[in-house]
Amino acid sequence: DTGVSQDPRHKITKRGQNVTFRCDPISEHNRLYWYRQTLGQGPEFLTYFQNEAQLEKSRLLSDRFSAERPKGSFSTLEIQRTEQGDSAMYLCASSLGGPVQETQYFGPGTRLLVL
Amino acid sequence: GDSVTQMEGPVTLSEEAFLTINCTYTATGYPSLFWYVQYPGEGLQLLLKATKADDKGSNKGFEATYRKETTSFHLEKGSVQVSDSAVYFCALSDLNGNQFYFGTGTSLTVIP
Numbered sequence: 244d245t246g247v248s249q250d251p252r253h254k255i256t257k258r259g260q261n262v263t264f265r266c267d268p269i270s271e272h273n274r275l276y277w278y279r280q281t282l283g284q285g286p287e288f289l290t291y292f293q294n295e296a297q298l299e300k301s302r303l304l305s306d307r308f309s310a311e312r313p314k315g316s317f318s319t320l321e322i323q324r325t326e327q328g329d330s331a332m333y334l335c336a337s338s339l340g341g342p343v344q345e346t347q348y349f350g351p352g353t354r355l356l357v358l
Numbered sequence: 359g360d361s362v363t364q365m366e367g368p369v370t371l372s373e374e375a376f377l378t379i380n381c382t383y384t385a386t387g388y389p390s391l392f393w394y395v396q397y398p399g400e401g402l403q404l405l406l407k408a409t410k411a412d413d414k415g416s417n418k419g420f421e422a423t424y425r426k427e428t429t430s431f432h433l434e435k436g437s438v439q440v441s442d443s444a445v446y447f448c449a450l451s452d453l454n455g456n457q458f459y460f461g462t463g464t465s466l467t468v469i470p
Contacts, residue, residue, distance in 0.1 A: 276458070285447050285460030286402070299456045334402070347458060349402040
């Protein structure tokens with residue numbers, strides 16, 4: 244396994260359009276996380292899945308954002324009616340579940356630019 | 359809520375200098391603590407971690423000790439190299455292990 248992959252790596256869209264990003268985690272990992280990172284800041288937690296169940300969602304996450312992990316493997320993050328403030332790097336990470344927090348392994352990210 | 363406060367950068371050091379990047383945290387209970395590194399043009403990579411008080415994480419010459427009494431997890435390296443130039447992020451996981459909280463990152467540049 245080569246690690247967490249994300250697609251696309253870059254996305255340019257016009258304000259008001261919908262975009263969807265995909266994340267493929269490390270195959271044996273049952274936890275999957277989405278983060279957003281803006282320039283000069285650390286990653287900001289968006290949401291988290293344990294298998295196919297979405298267990299946590301940031302209170303800061305707009306209703307325009309939705310994420311799915313239908314079969315407990317890959318995940319998609321959709322942003323509807325994009326705004327310029329959505330421009331950021333969107334990171335996906337995966338980890339093994341367990342009683343102690345396991346290391347998260349990050350993908351390369353999808354850089355979104357909303358014009 | 360849980361949070362991480364990290365030393366602001368940028369930091370510029372000469373090769374072979376001693377490095378310290380400060381990190382303090384606020385958390386409920388006993389979080390796990392991490393340092394991640396982001397090299398230019400690359401994704402975040404785990405550098406080291408510690409899961410309980412007094413644990414010392416180490417990797418590639420970097421060390422950090424989980425200090426519960428001072429709620430700190432400072433990153434140190436005795437002799438930095440040009441190849442250590444990167445952005446370093448301190449992070450903690452919450453009590454349930456469901457969320458990670460990252461600091462704002464510290465940019466390090468090592469000059470020959």
